[in-house]
Amino acid sequence: MRRWLAQLAPGVVVLALLLWGIEEAVNYGLVKRSLMPAPSDIGLVLWDLFADGEVAGPLSETLARLGIGFAIGAALAIVMGLAMGYWPRLYALFEPLVELLRPIPKAALVPPLVLFLGVDNAMKITSVALAVFFPVLINTVQGARGVDPVLINTARTLGVGSFSLLRKVILPASAPFICAGIRLSIALGLILAVISEMIAGTGGIGFLIIDMQRAFRIRQMYAWIVILAVVGYLLNVLLVVAEQRILFWYRTAQRT
């Protein structure tokens, strides 16, 4: 615990100095208060938001879209990635398509998705799922193709069929890659959740940020950005902890 604090301390000091610097810059008029309110003001707004219970609604709305979109995108990507990694023919069939679609910034697809799916949850969840799908897919394919042939051959001579092989050998053996893809994709998923809320519909943190900006309620806008930052941070912490649990065997096994 003490070591953990010692590791954290320098970073916290930098953060505190930065906040203090902005605070002073605003107080001395170096930065226009209407563009960048003092951090302490934003803190007060945050306090009010939480005290009035106004955070839970938009936050859960955005998180639900992210969660559902993420689950759909990641599940499809893992299934397809394992299949593509295992069957070279399937890989040859889909690899060009994937390489073509992958570089498109998924935010650019939100306007066409609005045409097809409207401005409600279907569009937003699809946007998130699309953003999540590709990094998880690419990583899963890479992981599945890299599984040691000794491991696969061992399982095969022990009488394992293709489906069990994928589920019981190739999936866990690719888990380090899949986890890396998931960590990458959760950030992209959050971006898409927020952007799709900004572009269309009403509700969610993304909508609030753009709505507050348009209404010149700049302190509120910043308060919601801070909440997003904290959400992103906590999601990453959550994933790191989950990853350490799932991959407990990985680093130790690599060393030997």
Place this chain on the structure above:
Amino acid sequence: MALLELNQVGKAFGSEGTETMALDGIDLSLEQGGFLAVVGPSGCGKSTLLQIAAGLMRADRGTVKLSGEPVTSPPPHVVYVFQQYSKSLFPWRTVLANVEFALEGRSGIGRTERRDRSRSLLELVDLQDFAGHYPWQLSGGMQQRVAIARALAADARLLLMDEPFSALDALTRLDLQKLLLDLWATRNLSILFVTHDVDEAVYLADWVAVLTHRPARVHEIIDVALPRPRDPITTREQDRFLKLRHDLLSQLMKRKNSHA
């Protein structure tokens, strides 16, 4: 009828035009309950031969038959034991779960029976106290014991062993050789054992097949005819053991020099 029969098996690698022949007309047969060792210079295609026998790789020419049936995919009751034990165990599974793997998905074996059988097999290889450990927490010799227990769990009748002990230290190797001979004798196994270690081949096997350098052919098959049970120390002191070792080594070294 022989248990395993390889007839004129040939295999080449590489693309057309630049092919290298790995195996050229290999004839081998293993009787039920037999112990056949295959020795040859390194890189002569021993592993290729074993993988073809296991149904993990297709031969270009010739046939592989198990109990008279052609082998096209890994047949049941034939288990391959790799040299790279650390890569052939599942690092995310405990030792016990690694053994259980071979019993999963088999109809008529419930969870408790699977567990009990696996535990008793671990006892057989003297690892009962390590059931809850992970493979990477064990020494190399112990890991290979897990692989052997798992092969037995798969109800192996025929073990195809690819230099299984060559990555182990000398004493551990003696230990595992003894364990293997015990299991072979008590569990009615048949074993095809590939090694580059002449000493090991003569000590373990009934028959030793000598392969030539690439492309591999069977140069000769030697009847070991040393009495059993064999002893890790005294068997190696017998005149016949020393003579066989001498003959085989000088043959292999001659071949090696002519290709060096």
